[in-house]
Amino acid sequence: MANIQEVAQRAGVSVATVSRVFNNSSTVAKKTRLKVEQAIDELNYEPSVLGRNLRNSESRLLLVLIPSISNPFYSDIIRGIEDTAIGLGYNILLCETDSNPDRESIYFNLIRNRLADGIISMDPSVNKNKLIELASQYPIVQCSEFDEDSSISYVTINNELAAYHAVKHLIKIGQKKIALINSDEKFLYARERRRGYEKALNEYGLKVEADWICNTESLDFEDGKRAMRRLLDLFDRPTAVFAVSDMLAIGALKEVNSSGLRVPQDFAMIGFDKIAFSNMTHPTLTTIAQPMYKMGCISAKMIINKIQGKQVESIILDHELVIREST
Amino acid sequence: MANIQEVAQRAGVSVATVSRVFNNSSTVAKKTRLKVEQAIDELNYEPSVLGRNLRNSESRLLLVLIPSISNPFYSDIIRGIEDTAIGLGYNILLCETDSNPDRESIYFNLIRNRLADGIISMDPSVNKNKLIELASQYPIVQCSEFDEDSSISYVTINNELAAYHAVKHLIKIGQKKIALINSDEKFLYARERRRGYEKALNEYGLKVEADWICNTESLDFEDGKRAMRRLLDLFDRPTAVFAVSDMLAIGALKEVNSSGLRVPQDFAMIGFDKIAFSNMTHPTLTTIAQPMYKMGCISAKMIINKIQGKQVESIILDHELVIREST
DNA sequence: TTGAAAGCGCTAACAC
DNA sequence: GTGTTAGCGCTTTCAA
Secondary structure (H helix, E strand, C coil): CCCHHHHHHHHCCCHHHHHHHHCCCCCCCHHHHHHHHHHHHHHCCCCCHHHHHHHHCCCCEEEEEECCCCCHHHHHHHHHHHHHHHHCCCEEEEEECCCCHHHHHHHHHHHHCCCCCEEEECCCCCCHHHHHHHHCCCCEEEECCCCCCCCCEEEEECHHHHHHHHHHHHHHCCCCCEEEEECCCCCHHHHHHHHHHHHHHHHCCCCCCHHHEEECCCCCHHHHHHHHHHHHCCCCCCCEEEECCHHHHHHHHHHHHHCCCCCCCCCEEECCECCHHHHCCCCCCEEEECCHHHHHHHHHHHHHHHHCCCCCCCEEECCEEECCCCC | CCCHHHHHHHHCCCHHHHHHHHCCCCCCCHHHHHHHHHHHHHHCCCCCHHHHHHHHCCCCEEEEEECCCCCHHHHHHHHHHHHHHHHCCCEEEEEECCCCHHHHHHHHHHHHCCCCCEEEECCCCCCHHHHHHHHCCCCEEEECCCCCCCCCEEEEECHHHHHHHHHHHHHHCCCCCEEEEECCCCCHHHHHHHHHHHHHHHHCCCCCCHHHEEECCCCCHHHHHHHHHHHHCCCCCCCEEEECCHHHHHHHHHHHHHCCCCCCCCCEEEEEECCHHHHCCCCCCEEEECCHHHHHHHHHHHHHHHHCCCCCCCEEECCEEECCCCC
16 A cells, blocks of 8 residues: 555655645645555555554544444444544444443543544443543533533433423323332433422322332343333233333333233333333334434534533433323 | 663664564574663653565454444454454454445555555455455455456355245245345345345245345344334235345334334244344344354464465355344 | 653644 | 645654
8 A cells, every 4th residue: 555655756746735635724735645646546645553653642543432333323323423433524433331440541542642533422321430531631522311410521411400391291091009110220311200209199199109110230231121010010010111221112112012011001101311222112102212313413413522621511301201002 | 662772772782783672583592682681771762663664565464344334244253354354463454334435435545555464355345346446456355245257256154045944944934925025136145145045935935025125225233114004014025024134124023122022922023133122122132143254264364374375265154043032 | 771762644833 | 835844652663
């Protein structure tokens, strides 16, 4: 593969001129530019990002940390990030952390190695202290997840209000015995969504039953199934469930279906996230939509602004109730 | 962030010695090594990958091209690639091409820019000629997809045989009217799976009905639904379907469910891929499992061998029939 | 066992 | 408008 030297030689100019042509520096005569462009074509030349980045100490690469790419929740966010970042001349390194601290440090080192210019983190169980420490030296933003007490900028939704709307919808369609399938409340969003759930119940004079609140270990289909099993085994069964994630709701739905109850006639179900699958279940799932694509776009814009030294502010976006067959 | 210079200064040695310590060169005295290691610790030094790579003209980065991260088919493969690659000192750049040639060239340029050392492509609709041209200059392997007439190494399964097994399973459980929901036959795997379908029918004296073969535009849920709708509207309806992808099968299943037919009593369904979601449907989906994780591991090993100049050979792996509720 | 120095490919400051 | 050259951070030869 040709380098800038050979192009310069072939075009009969200096390397500086070749560089100027590539960077659209205006101070190149048309004739010279033409000569150079021809040489570039002939040699099929592409500048080495390595050389350029070393010189400029930037890589134009963004790290995107996610726990698992198999979680469809992240698809649209990532598309938003990619579209925005590529438009602004940055490329994306998708990093699957598996919520594993070792995996995570590998990726953290990538930014300390200057192989990436910034990080967008969507990992809720990220090593908090390390992230905060890193954020004091390098550009970092959080998307969807965030820490209340750190100064890392974020983009997210109002989880409490969204949960409140979900539960209120169940109440409005006549449900009185509403259970909550929540994830581990070590996560901020889980605590917030629980608050929203309780707020709606209180507002309509419904009692919060401890038995009707399940906490799952993770957000998998199986967790949803298990939680639903537990609820159906209760003496005083609920007749509706608000699950804090569609995957949990889909697991719960599967369990309800298997038990012979009909949805929505005998049982109502509402999820959270509006993942693509939530429209493929039988029946389709009512859910809360987060503006994922937009969240991705904004977080990309945010991190790039931060990299370029601009001031950035955290943003809270609106959610939307999507009513489908399950309620 | 400290650089090698500062570490050398602090340790009272030359930069060459610091480099030796970092690269485990044996020719460093214990005492010197200790001094250097202390300086490294104190300054919290991490070598710049940019500098190192420029010098060595390697990046230890692998590109993984996939059409869409939201397709769960790729999850396990990618996990296999990651586990293997990270173990061998390489990091992964996940590239979503959206099957968009423009997107694709961005990533192709990354390797021409020496920002990546090799490519694992899983994109079936990749610009074939460009990929072949690139493969003549850079290390490239194909995973799952491949071209019969190119010399690019690949790892895949025997698609014809797998389809044959799927259809044979339907026949064995008494099905006689078996439809095929296939994707676009511009893809090699689609042509191969069709051959397997026809072979099984022929072997058991069942006629191949043109009406019972649907080709879909892409592999989405909606395509499966549409295809199933068409089949159910036929005067002479099939009573079983082999879909060449779980997503298509799940769409078809949804349509069957909605039409009031019961699965598996009135209608049998078999998919392909064993994506996680195929176990979450109602009823759960019988499917053909590809050894995805293993495919990932092998393709990673393969590309790294290729990068290191070793000879590599294409591999065909075994598949497995997973019988669940839908048949 | 260690150091000096060249050079990987590029950009930008400076000179002409 | 263009060329010369220093230097980004590192590894590796060569010499001591």
